[in-house]
Amino acid sequence: MPLYKIINFSPTTRILVWKITESLEDLLSQVVLKEKTQLRLNEMKSELHQRGFLSVRMLLKVAGFNDFDLHYDEFGKPYLNPNERHTEPVEVSITHSHHFSAIIFSEDTVGIDIELQREKIIRIADKFINEKELSRLRSFDAIEYIKKLTVKWGAKEAIFKIRNEKGISFKDHIQVNAFELNDKKTIAKLHFEGIVKEFNIIFEEFENFTLVYAFEK
The missing domain is CATH 3.90.470.20 (4'-phosphopantetheinyl transferase domain)
Structure with a gap:
């Protein structure tokens, strides 16, 4: 599991970075996707993009969330629903490029x-x-x-x-x-x-x- 680094920026802000070394098949075997996410994945033409997309779900897993907690508003901005492990609302922002991906979780308004x-x-x-x-x-x-x-x-x-x-x-x-x-x-x-x-x-x-x-x- 190539979790590249964790940045504990403050008591209320945490950044997780993933180095994408796994194959598409390896990543798929380690995450559970909701139907909407699977359809979105299937529409992607680039395997590199697919792997980046799935690595974000791996980061969610590390942080105690899963794909069913992640949603997007009408403008395409991600948000997380509280779950059993995280009962308070948290801001989230997501990025991936080539063989790295990252997520920031914070009580503040953030982008990454x-x-x-x-x-x-x-x-x-x-x-x-x-x-x-x-x-x-x-x-x-x-x-x-x-x-x-x-x-x-x-x-x-x-x-x-x-x-x-x-x-x-x-x-x-x-x-x-x-x-x-x-x-x-x-x-x-x-x-x-x-x-x-x-x-x-x-x-x-x-x-x-x-x-x-x-x-x-």
Whole structure:
């Protein structure tokens, strides 16, 4: 069971990370899926995506939940029903990318994202970062540039998972403060339809992946 790491961020927030090494068959043999989930799995064309999807159910199992506890609202945001082991409501956010998946459980309003660090992000940077910020980031060497872009993308993804509102633009509405990679944290703001929200952003790197999670203040 490749539970990669557990991050006990605070007494009320816990992050579980899974490294996906199992075959699709191995994962299927270890989880019980409700009918709706099985149908969704069957519709996925990529086995990598299927394995990521199932690894999330493995993380739920480790945390004392199962697929029958996990539901999605009308906007696609996940939530957990209380069960015998967890009688109080808990916030949840889910992510998977390539051979890693992660879940954050918290009493706070949270979002999470994991991304592979890759050069491709440079080509799409102007889609999610404004020109002034891009000019500043381009002063760094290529490796740091890619890593910082990945943090910013992950932060914006995590915030979007929290707010999940139609019309939010990563480039125009979410700004992430400047940071150093060693800081492992920063602040971000969402300006959207007259509302301003601030978020604490926490990030870390492992095996060329960047894990980012956001807390709404």
